[in-house]
Amino acid sequence: MPALTIFRNFTTRPFAGDDLQLICFVLGTYRLIQLFCLIPLAVITLVNRFKGNDLLYNGYGRWCPQYELLSDNEFISLSYEDRQKVTRPSSQYLFTMLAAIFMVVDIAWMFAVWSAASVGTPTQPKGRDKILRPLIIFKMFVINFFPVALVVYGIIKTYNSRANNYGCGNFPLLYDPDATPAFVLFSILLVTYALELLVFPTIATNKIVKFTRGHIASERYSTQKRGERLEMCLGGLMKCFSVLLNNPNLGGKELKNKGELKDFASNLMGFANNDTKLDIVLSDMYIGAKMLARVQAERRLLAIQRLQQTSNQKKTEREDKDNIVEAPTGDAIEGATKKDYRRTLKKDGKRRSVLTLQTSERGKEYVVVEKDVLSSDNKNDVDVLKEVAHYSIYAEYVYWHFRLVAIEHFALGKEETRFLPSSDTTWDLIREKFSLTSIGLDESLLVYASFHSGLASTPYAVIVDEVKETVVIAIRGTISMEDWVIDLQYVPSPLDKVGDICGFDGKGRLCHKGVLTRAKWLYNDLKKYRILKQLYADDSPYKEHNLVVVGHSLGGGCAQVLSLLLRPSFPGLKCYAYEPPGCIFDDEFCSKSKEWITSIVRGDDVVPRLTQPNLETLRDEFFDVTAQIKVPKIKAFYDVRNPCPDSHLVSRNANMLCKKAQIDRDTSFSEKLRVLRNERADKNRESTKLYIAGKIIHLVDTTGDETKYVPYWASRYEFNQVVLSNKMLSDHSVPPLVQILKNLKLDETHEVLVQEHVVVNDEEDEEEVRVFICFSNPHGKISFIVLVFCFAAWITNIWSNQGCKFVSRTTIITSPNGTISPGPGMSAGMWAYNLRECIDPNSCDFDNFNDLQESEFCQPYPLGLIEIDANTKAGRAFASLANFIGFIGLGLVLFSTSMKLRKQSCVALCVVLFISCLVGGLQFLFLHGVMCGRIELVDGDMADATCTLSENGYAAVAAVVLWFVSLVGSGVMLYTY
Numbered sequence: 001m002p003a004l005t006i007f008r009n010f011t012t013r014p015f016a017g018d019d020l021q022l023i024c025f026v027l028g029t030y031r032l033i034q035l036f037c038l039i040p041l042a043v044i045t046l047v048n049r050f051k052g053n054d055l056l057y058n059g060y061g062r063w064c065p066q067y068e069l070l071s072d073n074e075f076i077s078l079s080y081e082d083r084q085k086v087t088r089p090s091s092q093y094l095f096t097m098l099a100a101i102f103m104v105v106d107i108a109w110m111f112a113v114w115s116a117a118s119v120g121t122p123t124q125p126k127g128r129d130k131i132l133r134p135l136i137i138f139k140m141f142v143i144n145f146f147p148v149a150l151v152v153y154g155i156i157k158t159y160n161s162r163a164n165n166y167g168c169g170n171f172p173l174l175y176d177p178d179a180t181p182a183f184v185l186f187s188i189l190l191v192t193y194a195l196e197l198l199v200f201p202t203i204a205t206n207k208i209v210k211f212t213r214g215h216i217a218s219e220r221y222s223t224q225k226r227g228e229r230l231e232m233c234l235g236g237l238m239k240c241f242s243v244l245l246n247n248p249n250l251g252g253k254e255l256k257n258k259g260e261l262k263d264f265a266s267n268l269m270g271f272a273n274n275d276t277k278l279d280i281v282l283s284d285m286y287i288g289a290k291m292l293a294r295v296q297a298e299r300r301l302l303a304i305q306r307l308q309q310t311s312n313q314k315k316t317e318r319e320d321k322d323n324i325v326e327a328p329t330g331d332a333i334e335g336a337t338k339k340d341y342r343r344t345l346k347k348d349g350k351r352r353s354v355l356t357l358q359t360s361e362r363g364k365e366y367v368v369v370e371k372d373v374l375s376s377d378n379k380n381d382v383d384v385l386k387e388v389a390h391y392s393i394y395a396e397y398v399y400w401h402f403r404l405v406a407i408e409h410f411a412l413g414k415e416e417t418r419f420l421p422s423s424d425t426t427w428d429l430i431r432e433k434f435s436l437t438s439i440g441l442d443e444s445l446l447v448y449a450s451f452h453s454g455l456a457s458t459p460y461a462v463i464v465d466e467v468k469e470t471v472v473i474a475i476r477g478t479i480s481m482e483d484w485v486i487d488l489q490y491v492p493s494p495l496d497k498v499g500d501i502c503g504f505d506g507k508g509r510l511c512h513k514g515v516l517t518r519a520k521w522l523y524n525d526l527k528k529y530r531i532l533k534q535l536y537a538d539d540s541p542y543k544e545h546n547l548v549v550v551g552h553s554l555g556g557g558c559a560q561v562l563s564l565l566l567r568p569s570f571p572g573l574k575c576y577a578y579e580p581p582g583c584i585f586d587d588e589f590c591s592k593s594k595e596w597i598t599s600i601v602r603g604d605d606v607v608p609r610l611t612q613p614n615l616e617t618l619r620d621e622f623f624d625v626t627a628q629i630k631v632p633k634i635k636a637f638y639d640v641r642n643p644c645p646d647s648h649l650v651s652r653n654a655n656m657l658c659k660k661a662q663i664d665r666d667t668s669f670s671e672k673l674r675v676l677r678n679e680r681a682d683k684n685r686e687s688t689k690l691y692i693a694g695k696i697i698h699l700v701d702t703t704g705d706e707t708k709y710v711p712y713w714a715s716r717y718e719f720n721q722v723v724l725s726n727k728m729l730s731d732h733s734v735p736p737l738v739q740i741l742k743n744l745k746l747d748e749t750h751e752v753l754v755q756e757h758v759v760v761n762d763e764e765d766e767e768e769v770r771v772f773i774c775f776s777n778p779h780g781k782i783s784f785i786v787l788v789f790c791f792a793a794w795i796t797n798i799w800s801n802q803g804c805k806f807v808s809r810t811t812i813i814t815s816p817n818g819t820i821s822p823g824p825g826m827s828a829g830m831w832a833y834n835l836r837e838c839i840d841p842n843s844c845d846f847d848n849f850n851d852l853q854e855s856e857f858c859q860p861y862p863l864g865l866i867e868i869d870a871n872t873k874a875g876r877a878f879a880s881l882a883n884f885i886g887f888i889g890l891g892l893v894l895f896s897t898s899m900k901l902r903k904q905s906c907v908a909l910c911v912v913l914f915i916s917c918l919v920g921g922l923q924f925l926f927l928h929g930v931m932c933g934r935i936e937l938v939d940g941d942m943a944d945a946t947c948t949l950s951e952n953g954y955a956a957v958a959a960v961v962l963w964f965v966s967l968v969g970s971g972v973m974l975y976t977y
Contacts, residue, residue: 003279004129006136010207016281017128018633020117024110031106034192038099041185045096047831048182049802055857056087063177064168088857091157092182095150099189102146108898109139115899118632122284123669144200147193154190231265232257238481251480254454263513264488267612278623278672287633288626290640291656292618293724295625298649371712374697376746385711388576388600388697389741391472393441394463395552395578396734398474401439402461403451409438410446417452420529427541436463443467448531453480456521458558460551462531470548471535473562475522477553477734487554489514490583490612492688503568510586510688511561515554519561532566549575552734553607556580560597560693567596575694576600579732582719583611583690590691590716597694601714602740603701603731604723613689616680618722623673628657691716699740701727709740778900779973783893786969790893790913793962794886797920800955801879804829804858807932807947814942823943824852827950828931830876830923832858868930875926879956882920886963889913893966896973906974913970917963923956 003013004020015023048054053062060066113135120126161167166177177183235257242252374381406412406419410433421430436444441463449461459476478487492510498520499506526532536543547570551559556577561584563575575597585593601608629636636656644652664670698714722728730736777784800806804827811823827834836852838844844851861868889912892905901909926932932947949957 003281004132004136006133006140010203012136013279014281016122016279016283016633017125017132018117018120018122019281019283020113020132021634022283024114024117028107028110030192031103031110034099034189035103037185037188037192038096038103041182041189042096042100044182044185045092046798046802049093054088054092056089059087059167061167061177063166063174065171065174066168091153091161092186095153095157095186098146098150098153102143102150105146106143108894109135109143111895111898118634121629121631122287122633122636123627123629124664124667144196147196150193151190151197154186154193158190227262227265227269230269231259231261234261234265238484242481249479251453251482254482255485260455260485261488263491267491278669278676283633283637284626285622287629287636287640288622289724291629291636291653292622292625294640294644294649294653295621295657296721296724297644297646298653301646301649371714374711374713374746382746384598384697385741385744385746387468387574388598389738389744390468391548391550391576392578392600392734392738392741394461394472394474395477395550395555395576396738397439397441398459398461398476398551398555399479399734402436402446402449402463402474403459405436405439406446406449406451410434417450419446419449419451421447444472447535448529450525453482455482455485456517457525458483458486458518458522458555460522460555460558462526462535464535464542464545465548468546468548469542469544470546471532471542473522473526473547473549473559475549475551475555475558475562477551477555483554486514486518487581489517490581490690492586492690495589498565502565504564509589510690511589512557512581512584512690515557515561515581515584518554518558519565522558522562523565532569547573549573550578551580552578552737553732554581556599557584560584560593560599563596564593574598577694578734578737579605579607580692581610582608582614582692584693586688586690590693593693594695599692599694599696600699600737600741601692601696601719602699602709602737604725604728605731606722606728607732608692609719609722611690612687614720614722617720620677624660624663625657627663627669627673628660630658630662631656692719699737699744706736706740709744711744711746776899777897779896779976782969782972782976783896786966786973787890787893787897789962789969790886790890790966793916793920793959793966794883794890796955796962797879797882797886797959800952800959801830801883801923803952804832804834805854805950806830806926806952806956808950809931809945809947811943811945814944816940823945827854828947829858829952830872830879830926831861833861833931835859871925872929872931875923875929878919878925879923882916882923882959882963885912885919886916889916889966893970901973903974906970910967910970910974913963913967917960917967920956920960920963 003011003015004017005011012020057067113132116128116131116135119128119131161177165171166173235255239252239255239257242250242255374385376382403412407414410419412419421434425433430445430447434446435442436446443466445464445466447462447464449459450457451459453459453476461474463472463474464470465472478484489512491513493513493516495506495509495511495516497506498516499509502523532547534540535545547566549559549563549566551557557580559575560577560580563573567573573596577597577599579601580599584590599608631639639652639656696714696716696718697711698718699709699711702708702710806829807827808825809828810825813821813823815821824836826836835855835857837855839851839853889909892901892909892912895901896906896909927947932945935943935945
């Protein structure tokens with residue numbers, strides 16, 4: 001936060017400047033795939049070069065039958081004529097070297113970007129952009145040249161190599177060069193480099209789109225127009241989703257996308273700060289939300305501790321009253337009332353009230369409030385809880401069970417959406433045919449049901465409960481797309497006209513717009529089919545039954561509003577709303593509705609807390625917490641990803657967040673945030689806040705494992721904060737709620753368990769900021785000196801292995817009859833020996849060694865004459881290992897010149913350089929191999945060879961010395977810690 005501006009109209013959006021670690025991670029993974037191809041390709045290229053397998057004779061390669069350079073079965077010198085025809089192509093070698101350079105440069109760039117992006121905090125760049133901007137420009141115009149060059153070079157190389165039957169003319173190939181491992185690896189690399197070039201058309205397309213948008217009328221990008229487009233997009237997505245799933249239960253058929261989501265889109269545009277851009281990106285949302293959840297958890301933890309302290313204090317104050325059985329009457333205790341004792345005492349000495357945590361009016365802190373717990377000593381509490389538990393089953397079964405029963409037992413067609421007994425059906429016949437015994441409701445009758453789900457219509461059922469002697473209207477909650485649209489129509493709607501029609505005073509009163517639409521449809525549907533009129537007719541056996549309206553989630557909200565519409569006709573009506581939306585009535589109407597509405601909320605359920613003001617509060621808290629983050633985003637990301645037990649909550653939050661008083665208010669983010677809050681404050685003054693209706697029973701999980709719940713009478717003001725927890729969605733499920741209510745035991749003892757929080761050393765020094773800046777030498781000049789020696793050692797070691805002049809070899813030939821004669825002198829390397837050529841091409845005797853001299857070409861050892869022994873193999877293996885381990889050490893040293901290594905990394909560097917020095921010395925086992933010993937020739941002669949180090953051998957000695965000097969230098973770096 002915010003996005004990094006590279007040029008005037010070119011930014012890194014949707015990534016912020018401190019999000020580029022993600023790009024480095026993705027690009028690093030891509031480079032790793034390329035590295036897995038490049039390393040074996042480099043090994044194959046070098047081995048072929050060492051052995052001379054890449055030589056061409058008269059332009060022919062080894063895959064051509066015309067290739068006649070040398071035989072593998074005998075030692076042959078190179079004639080002058082052949083000398084002029086031998087060439088060594090460099091295309092494969094150059095491609096590999098260019099790819100290796102590109103790999104090293106790009107990896108160094110990724111390290112630099114990663115470290116630079118880790119500077120500062122999400123809201124305070126602290127100079128981060130000044131480092132990142134030139135790095136990205138360097139990547140765009142310099143590093144990106146490498147894949148372009150590699151692709152062009154690779155295409156040209158492939159085209160030229162395939163010309164004229166791979167250079168073999170009309171002759172058949174001995175083997176297909178394109179089937180070799182080297183070419184397969186080369187092709188994979190070429191494809192990966194070509195894919196990288198797609199970044200250029202992507203950038204060009206982005207610039208064209210922005211240029212086009214910049215020349216379109218600005219009205220198209222106004223808040224209103226964007227809101228309209230957002231509305232169209234949301235409606236279109238919901239419609240497409242319903243079509244793709246093709247599930248009738250999900251609805252979607254009535255979505256016309258003609259204003260249904262207009263209010264929601266408008267509110268969302270305002271909520272998402274369209275006018276005041278804060279440059280919030282997805283990573284900011286993730287980390288801010290996770291940190292906010294931890295801040296809320298910390299507040300709750302500290303409040304629980306205060307709750308425990310207050311409880312203990314009250315317990316001490318009441319110790320002298322523990323033996324009182326019941327509240328005294330009359331003047332037994334002065335200044336005490338029956339109500340005081342009802343709140344504090346029970347017959348068994350337990351309290352009738354509980355200290356609970358309630359969010360403050362602004363929803364940003366917890367306060368300890370004493371609340372009445374539902375008690376078995378209070379008849380009203382017992383009756384209410386029984387009713388709530390009893391009718392919860394109807395709120396659950398209206399989702400699916402009633403429709404299945406109607407189809408399977410009551411002859412309802414699968415395509416029919418309305419169950420209604422015929423007009424000539426008597427009440428006795430209804431009791432006989434339409435009992436709900438099949439789903440466990442033995443004394444309940446289904447008398448009417450509508451299963452049509454639309455924008456206005458909603459599935460519901462009318463049931464006669466003969467046990468409670470009530471008529472129950474059960475309304476389904478959210479399932480279909482239309483239900484979601486109704487949920488999102490949460491803007492306040494006036495009740496004036498509805499009140500005039502239904503017979504209540506709705507003047508100046510407000511209600512959830514979407515829920516009111518559904519409630520009016522329910523009211524009219526009941527009236528249209530004369531359901532209640534028939535049930536309460538003079539000849540009906542149920543005319544004395546009370547009316548009960550129930551529902552869960554959106555159905556609970558509809559039940560609350562429908563009960564308001566029906567109450568003038570049914571004054572004794574009761575409504576039980578299970579986990580209803582949190583924005584049904586205005587404050588005054590919520591107070592009046594306590595006479596007939598009871599709402600039940602479980603734990604941290606998000607739905608009763610999901611209101612526009614609560615979301616505004618949540619957004620403000622999110623911005624505050626984001627501004628409090630005092631560490632780089634990458635560190636905050638790692639921290640929030642790890643589980644945080646309550647015992648470490650306070651200390652870990654303190655390590656991540658600064659205090660509010662320490663927030664830098666002079667940043668661009670803080671200034672934009674002030675403007676946004678001022679804008680939203682002006683708009684929020686004009687809006688009316690809606691709340692949960694009626695009396696509220698809050699079920700609190702006291703153990704954290706959903707085994708024990710305590711019910712207490714809550715205030716609607718307690719739910720003015722969206723609680724971010726792992727139960728905020730699961731607590732909304734209705735089946736567990738039904739079981740909890742059935743198994744709820746009043747007066748059960750509940751203990752508050754408070755964990756001691758572990759204090760991590762909060763006063764420890766801030767971690768040193770380590771930034772990757774090429775050749776900044778954070779360790780001083782010693783790191784650069786070590787780099788020079790290490791690079792020299794690696795290059796020298798490679799050169800010593802590549803040549804065929806590791807040793808100078810002199811031989812003495814002993815024939816079977818004992819005759820001793822000098823053998824041919826020659827130079828030999830790890831993988832090949834040096835070819836000899838005539839000194840004077842006009843007078844040259846190949847049998848006279850004095851007429852021959854060393855050439856610049858190497859020839860692989862003839863396998864038919866020499867069997868490679870264990871010492872030679874060991875020398876080769878240690879030589880190759882020295883190159884590989886030395887490369888790792890070189891990389892670490894190169895890294896140390898750009899970023900300060902930790903102590904463990906310095907130790908690792910010393911170990912790597914020590915191993916390079918050791919295996920570099922062990923390559924001299926080659927001197928004890930077959931090339932420097934006795935060889936039995938084909939004709940029975942014995943060749944005794946004596947070897948002395950030649951130029952490549954001396955280079956290997958120099959490499960070992962240079963590795964040792966580098967080791968000493970790295971030891972000095974380690975000593976400085």
